[in-house]
Amino acid sequence: MRINHLLVIVPAMAFTTIVTGNHSASAARGPAFGAMTVGAHEHGDRDGGHRGKADGRKGRDRDDDDHGKDDDDLGPKRNDFVDIRGVRPDFRRPRLRDGGSGGTFISRCGRNENEHYNSDNFIAAPGVRNGAQHLHDYVGNESTDGDSDDESLKRADTTCENGDKSTYYWPVLRLRGQRDDTPQARQSEKDGNVGRPLTPASVTLRFSGNPRDDVREMPRFLRMITGDAKAKSGDGEKARAQWTCTGFGDRRTEKYPLCPPGSRVARVLDFPSCWDGENTDSADHRSHVVFPKRDGKCDDDFKPIPHLEYLLTYDIPRNRLFALDGFPSEKHSPITDHGDFVNVMPDGLMRRATDCINNGQNCS
Template structure:
């Protein structure tokens, strides 16, 4: 019976059940005898094809973008099947789908570049344990609302929606005292994902938001005042990773700065847009929304349709600042430079690129990467995104959106072949209800883990404004 239960749910994402206290000959927990099913929470882990890309010719970029979006949809669909108890062949079917999609991507690349045969070995997925346990009565339903079964790629996700937004509320645990969704359900987050900030030992020295200091450092700062997304600029696109594809992120982003940013924005469209920044900065700044787990659900892409339930929290503040280098002067960023910090799939990919951090006001010498902070009364939740500050001097982007930029060492020195640029640091604060009451949007199989937090940036500063920022930073001034 245990084996059968596990086999039923091993699939492309979500929670696999392994009964640990079930009675022999009885498929139901015997609550009268004090026996109860417990399950080990798991999710799916697939090789990150996008992260392994090294060269994508211009002629193949749209097809590769659609392929990456299709791979994410396939995992999401398998996740839904598993959590709805229909995942007996989910891993096998997922591998078949991924093989076809990756092969088509490789064919597109091979028309104008060397065929990336190394990608073809990345179709298989496995089950990853979260290290958490749940009782059987807390895992019925996934809180994941999509009914997409598209095995192909390049189609608009919205074409696959079904009616019935109430489906995305199934399985949520409700706090009878506050009416909020309690963490620990199959869609995440887990109670283990939270930590009382007052019990965390100081680990960061000065807050990450502090500018460089010391002899030789470029100690100035340049701040763009771009608001808190009071106008409600939201979408679930991913213009850097999956341009040209609607709902490429499967989670909703907050945007400040450029008002035209969506999946179909190119450099020309962004340069012609208006901005929320008071100094004329046209750059695009965005990050996943934070939601209050209040039991509400909006059945649309990036929200309940993709397992992201709860009311969106508007930041209390959002500070956009560029700072200098510990080792010396910085040079101007090129127009169109794209940078991603953090990793939206860090829970399954590992933490090598998990650069975002969490804290509380008044406690910012204590930074958390894999926990949400529980802040004292009157203290706000803080998200900090420190972006890569070394550029290869040639490319505004790279095939995996990472290798054209990197971080300096602690002395501000860039690796050979890289040069120092102004470091973007974003600090976003929130007023949240007390307790385990909030979570960041994520891909469904990432289970709303705080380690998946990330930020995205496209430089569209007018050149004279970028020159002003660089001069200000290098002169040790504070400018806006």
């Protein structure tokens, strides 16, 4: 276990990327909305870290892709995008009060370089293959699939440092107009998810404190979800989508952001942090751990635990259409962004992380 005090400083109003990658292969030109040129995407013609075969095959244009579907039918729509410079800069974190816990702990687990993905979700649909009907990126626990349970997770290897066997996962972001070379490509196409999955340029898994109180340790095998994968077709009350661009962390939107040159597309997946003190799961996978009030205070009978955020960034080539994987009914709406987590940290690591947070230190 390595604890580096004051190693990582994460300002409230900006993104700090922890694991970065430089992906510079040229991208073939593909479909794009004309309006996307207004907020031109970052890094010129870089390919955004597309997943590819080990032999370095480039992505192909839609004309050479026999898995393509018409984007107008699939979504997203033009009004699902917004120039980040037109978004109001009004994001604020709750003020840290006396007695609050102001530290952070970063779990370093990579960017899914080993291409661990599937369309399962063992939290919401245990034992069901393709239960999610969209592809997930996974970091951390290397065994996670639809058949996972506490015992299988405990036995597995991990991509994380310090023996963190937790599973962290989220739907992939795809670049339209390029071939999906994953083993799940045909099933993805049947579910309306087309294009090349993008490897994030950076992944930050950040645990922070509570602005009003110390946090207690998460129980092992605690399950948490955030967001609503069916927010577009449903009432959207559980939606938690937060999109932005690097350098614009105080501007958050439920739409896909169009970023200026030099800025990456970014997703923030913000998890609940008030635990009922007893259960590691519940029938709806939400009632046992809920979000705090606006000022950070937990409701009565709920206890503050470390606040987990996924910060994901992507290099999107200039003027290229990108979209989130989702259920067929959701038309790739950005409001459906969501994430899942199961805590499989060793008890000692969770204890040290919690101590770090409560002592106001920044550790990894």
